[in-house]
Amino acid sequence: MQTVTPVWVGNRGTIKDYPNFSAAQDASTIRNAIKGAGTDEKALISILTARSNAQRQLIAKEYRAITGKELKDDLKGDLSGNFERVMVSLVMTPALFDAKQLRKTMKGAGTKEHALIEILASRTSKQIKEIAQAYYTAYGKNLSDDIRSDTHGDFENALLILAEGGRDENPKVDGQLAKKDAQVLYNAGEKKWGTDENAFIQILCLRSPPQLKLTFEEYKNNSGKSIEDSIAGEMSGHLEDLLLAIVKCVNNTPAFLAEKLHRALKGAGTDELTLTRIMVSRSEIDLLDIRTEYKKLTGHSLYSAIQSDTCGDYEATLLKICGGED
Numbered sequence: 001m002q003t004v005t006p007v008w009v010g011n012r013g014t015i016k017d018y019p020n021f022s023a024a025q026d027a028s029t030i031r032n033a034i035k036g037a038g039t040d041e042k043a044l045i046s047i048l049t050a051r052s053n054a055q056r057q058l059i060a061k062e063y064r065a066i067t068g069k070e071l072k073d074d075l076k077g078d079l080s081g082n083f084e085r086v087m088v089s090l091v092m093t094p095a096l097f098d099a100k101q102l103r104k105t106m107k108g109a110g111t112k113e114h115a116l117i118e119i120l121a122s123r124t125s126k127q128i129k130e131i132a133q134a135y136y137t138a139y140g141k142n143l144s145d146d147i148r149s150d151t152h153g154d155f156e157n158a159l160l161i162l163a164e165g166g167r168d169e170n171p172k173v174d175g176q177l178a179k180k181d182a183q184v185l186y187n188a189g190e191k192k193w194g195t196d197e198n199a200f201i202q203i204l205c206l207r208s209p210p211q212l213k214l215t216f217e218e219y220k221n222n223s224g225k226s227i228e229d230s231i232a233g234e235m236s237g238h239l240e241d242l243l244l245a246i247v248k249c250v251n252n253t254p255a256f257l258a259e260k261l262h263r264a265l266k267g268a269g270t271d272e273l274t275l276t277r278i279m280v281s282r283s284e285i286d287l288l289d290i291r292t293e294y295k296k297l298t299g300h301s302l303y304s305a306i307q308s309d310t311c312g313d314y315e316a317t318l319l320k321i322c323g324g325e326d
Helices: 023-034 041-048 053-067 071-078 081-090 094-106 113-122 125-139 143-150 153-163 175-188 197-206 209-223 227-234 237-265 272-281 287-298 302-309 312-322
Strands: none
Touching: 023 041, 023 053, 023 071, 041 081, 041 312, 053 071, 071 081, 081 272, 081 312, 094 113, 094 125, 094 143, 094 272, 113 153, 113 237, 113 272, 125 143, 125 153, 143 153, 153 197, 153 237, 175 197, 175 209, 197 209, 197 237, 209 227, 209 237, 227 237, 237 272, 237 287, 237 302, 272 312, 287 302, 287 312, 302 312
């Protein structure tokens, strides 16, 4: 059985372990909800959105024991559309869910860079190592090899460094190193004709978030410009998008993801893939903070945006994951 390690659980999620949990009882209720003529969607939603991912893995194991079938396969066979996708997402481990999202961004025609950037910029090194392992287990290929065959140039180099999970995670900061890195970044960009992209990539993809925060402050003191303004002025294309995403995540990951949700929800059509991905993947990490940032950014709650932009069982599921009105 796949297990969920603590690297996927934060203290600002909307979904927690369910008290008095019984995997056998839940599996039996789900089986009854699925078998027969009609599906009891309400029963499925009420169980799967109110159990932690670790508990859902235990339900899936019990389900296999009593039915001889995989829960995710039965959900796929019984449900459809966005509702099916969100329910199947909930029963995958977080590492496998991210691995599948990355695979989707790369296979088929055209690479969906925005999803690739969002995942690799916002996950920790430990999470990325688990994603790479899940990717290999699911597809028999290395994540790095697929990135290589689907991207190129400096953008590819930066993604490969991130995909190795080599970012320093030491919470201690080094003031001297921050000064030195700030100077290296200044020399690599603002100070010279042309940009040394590699210097930006090495520092932004390998230093710890607290270290980078200090480096960005030093950079502003040195150059009088924010690192974002320099990147936007010096870079272009997907590399610019990736480096700006890293800066945003270093400063405030929930705000970065709130902005992504706002983009997914505003305008003519809803980007359900992004909406599902962020709601599911952050539900046990920092969705409470994302809700706060969303309201700060847009002036209205994430809950109300989901209500006005989605419908049916899909809406009901997302509202449960969202966990409340702000």
